[in-house]
Amino acid sequence: xxxxxxxxxxxxxxxxxxxxxxxxxxxxxxxxxxxxxxxxxxxxxxxxxxxxxxxxxxxxxxxxxxxxxxxxxxxxxxxxxxxxxxxxxxxxxxxxxxxxxxxxxxxxxxxxxxxxxxxxxxxxxxxxxxxxxxxxxxxxxxxxxxxxxxxxxxxxxxxxxxxxxxxxxxxxxxxxxxxxxxxxxxxxxxxxxxxxxxxxxxxxxxxxxxxxxxxxxxxxxxxxxxxxxxxxxxxxxxxxxxxxxxxxxxxxxxxxxxxxxxxxxxxxxxxxxxxxxxxxxxxxxxxxxxxxxxxxxxxxxxxxxxxxxxxxxxxxxxxxxxxxxxxxxxxxxxxxxxxxxxxxxxxxxxxxxxxxxxxxxxxxxxxxxxxxxxxxxxxxxxxxxxxxxxxxxxxxxxxxxxxxxxxxxxxxxxxxxxxxxxxxxxxxxxxxxxxxxxxxxxxxxxxxxxxxxxxxx
Amino acid sequence: xxxxxxxxxxxxxxxxxxxxxxxxxxxxxxxxxxxxxxxxxxxxxxxxxxxxxxxxxxxxxxxxxxxxxxxxxxxxxxxxxxxxxxxxxxxxxxxxxxxxxxxxxxxxxxxxxxxxxxxxxxxxxxxxxxxxxxxxxxxxxxxxxxxxxxxxxxxxxxxxxxxxxxxxxxxxxxxxxxxxxxxxxxxxxxxxxxxxxxxxxxxxxxxxxxxxxxxxxxxxxxxx
Numbered sequence: 001x002x003x004x005x006x007x008x009x010x011x012x013x014x015x016x017x018x019x020x021x022x023x024x025x026x027x028x029x030x031x032x033x034x035x036x037x038x039x040x041x042x043x044x045x046x047x048x049x050x051x052x053x054x055x056x057x058x059x060x061x062x063x064x065x066x067x068x069x070x071x072x073x074x075x076x077x078x079x080x081x082x083x084x085x086x087x088x089x090x091x092x093x094x095x096x097x098x099x100x101x102x103x104x105x106x107x108x109x110x111x112x113x114x115x116x117x118x119x120x121x122x123x124x125x126x127x128x129x130x131x132x133x134x135x136x137x138x139x140x141x142x143x144x145x146x147x148x149x150x151x152x153x154x155x156x157x158x159x160x161x162x163x164x165x166x167x168x169x170x171x172x173x174x175x176x177x178x179x180x181x182x183x184x185x186x187x188x189x190x191x192x193x194x195x196x197x198x199x200x201x202x203x204x205x206x207x208x209x210x211x212x213x214x215x216x217x218x219x220x221x222x223x224x225x226x227x228x229x230x231x232x233x234x235x236x237x238x239x240x241x242x243x244x245x246x247x248x249x250x251x252x253x254x255x256x257x258x259x260x261x262x263x264x265x266x267x268x269x270x271x272x273x274x275x276x277x278x279x280x281x282x283x284x285x286x287x288x289x290x291x292x293x294x295x296x297x298x299x300x301x302x303x304x305x306x307x308x309x310x311x312x313x314x315x316x317x318x319x320x321x322x323x324x325x326x327x328x329x330x331x332x333x334x335x336x337x338x339x340x341x342x343x344x345x346x347x348x349x350x351x352x353x354x355x356x357x358x359x360x361x362x363x364x365x366x367x368x369x370x371x372x373x374x375x376x377x378x379x380x381x382x383x384x385x386x387x388x389x390x391x392x393x394x395x396x397x398x399x400x401x402x403x404x405x406x407x408x409x410x411x412x413x414x415x416x417x418x419x420x421x422x423x424x425x426x427x428x429x430x431x432x433x434x435x436x437x438x439x440x441x442x443x444x445x446x447x448x449x450x451x452x453x454x455x456x457x
Numbered sequence: 458x459x460x461x462x463x464x465x466x467x468x469x470x471x472x473x474x475x476x477x478x479x480x481x482x483x484x485x486x487x488x489x490x491x492x493x494x495x496x497x498x499x500x501x502x503x504x505x506x507x508x509x510x511x512x513x514x515x516x517x518x519x520x521x522x523x524x525x526x527x528x529x530x531x532x533x534x535x536x537x538x539x540x541x542x543x544x545x546x547x548x549x550x551x552x553x554x555x556x557x558x559x560x561x562x563x564x565x566x567x568x569x570x571x572x573x574x575x576x577x578x579x580x581x582x583x584x585x586x587x588x589x590x591x592x593x594x595x596x597x598x599x600x601x602x603x604x605x606x607x608x609x610x611x612x613x614x615x616x617x618x619x620x621x622x623x624x625x626x627x628x629x630x631x632x633x634x635x636x637x638x639x640x641x642x643x644x645x646x647x648x649x650x651x652x653x654x655x656x657x658x659x660x661x662x663x664x665x666x667x668x669x670x671x672x673x674x675x676x677x678x679x680x681x
Contacts, residue, residue, distance in 0.1 A: 282559055283642075286557075290641075302545060314637075317609075317610070317611060318611060318637060318647055318651075319645070319647065321647075321650045321651060321654055322645050322646065322647055322650045325650055344638070345638070345639070345640045345641070348637075348638070348639060348641075349639070349640075349641045352639070352641070352643045353643075355643075355645070356643055356644040356645050359644075359645045360644060360645075417644075
């Protein structure tokens, strides 16, 4: 198949044209069948009429050829339009009766196309030759004009239908192609504008809710998502650059200091401080990579069923001494037997990060409560404290990388803990939210598994 | 101890080799996976330090090939930061321990020492005894010089881990991994807090400290 044709029939016009051609061909096929059937039926009807008439003649002239000849004459006298024609010949070929001007076949039987002359005009007849006892031959014929008329009518009818189908089909193909191309061209133009850098462009939606609108709406949702991701990326890149500048500057200063001094003691102190700074930088990178990895959803390949209640209980017990040492009042209410499909280490880190946050950002004497309970959505872990709200930022903003409450700027940390918490919750198809109705609370909603874990964890 | 280091980054390789040589170990350095496997099968090493990413043959395949050949020399695998699934794959592939770059040399040294020891312990005894401390793993009881000491579950697990490795330094990260099953470093001092509580309980009524703090490295229980 030539490439040009292959490409052509894949266009909307091509597809609709092919369908139209199919319909036209089907019409043609129906026409041929109808024509043949009608034609055959008419011929059979004519044959039947001739055979009945022949039998009637023979019956009427039961006393032999003379009787048949009489019958013929009677009929010819009473002749009207559409009557049959007759000819009776003696065994020697001499005409006995009948005005049919045609050669009488020597063989008995039907002859479909018998030429004859009627009032000087050459015509074609359907005929039956019968050999009477004694050798006389009786020829009964009917003019085929009626069949030919019907054939011509049918031919005209179906040729007209075929032509109309073709014209309609090609017209429809042209219109559908035009409309499709017009709508696609709009989408195409928008896409080109986006490629050229204008990410604010959106696909046109006509509001009719048709297929094009649905595709446009989906593409627009995709563009919104890409836009958000681009914004995130831009924000993260600038935050990374901004947040790394401080430790890098400190590192640089420390090393300059070490180079400038001759005293071994001071050199040692400066290099130790520089090493600490570089370690901090590496920690930031490790945390960023961890978040990126969890967001990349590689985590789900390690999911297994685990006892969330036991996991949270373990972390609570792990942090209890630290909480007590820093004079935090910790109360834990943990509903037992909540199971979940997840990554144990990531979930441990999620809960530990929340505790780390409380320990870093609240003062001694703060009441801290941990609640794990079944919720309508699955399980809800809530870690709340009644300490003063350290940040005036938007709640959701705190889950972004490098975002830190204004008041906590002076405290250690890089604002990556909650970003990781959200990433881990998202990786588990859960949700992390902040509630500030009383104090500060981070809530993690997770889907629970229906069956309990088999082995005790 | 004879140690084989398979590491393609010459800077890191030299850094590790220098450290172990200074500690009095014999070190062989290889920069290629295939060469490393060849050297390892040649035998005679007490421990292997294998980088995950190597030219020729990657670290994971190297360890798999070694284990398939029935070689059970302890292996510590090194990896770059950010490999969430690397650890699981490494351990499943036959590595005995895993360390994420960058690391402090003291951390690596402590882990390699522990590797050499781990291999010799086949079946864990029900009771661990180190100097005057006795720990019963089944009854979960601890006594120092015959005097009963009551510990919280975490403190008990911490002491058991230290007593399984007597006279060896256990780093903070090693304890986090083995006692808490954490593969991350919490910002707060949970290890220090638990150790200080354990210490207080163990040392009550005694003059000497049962647990030694090795500055800049980790913790160690003396005796054995």
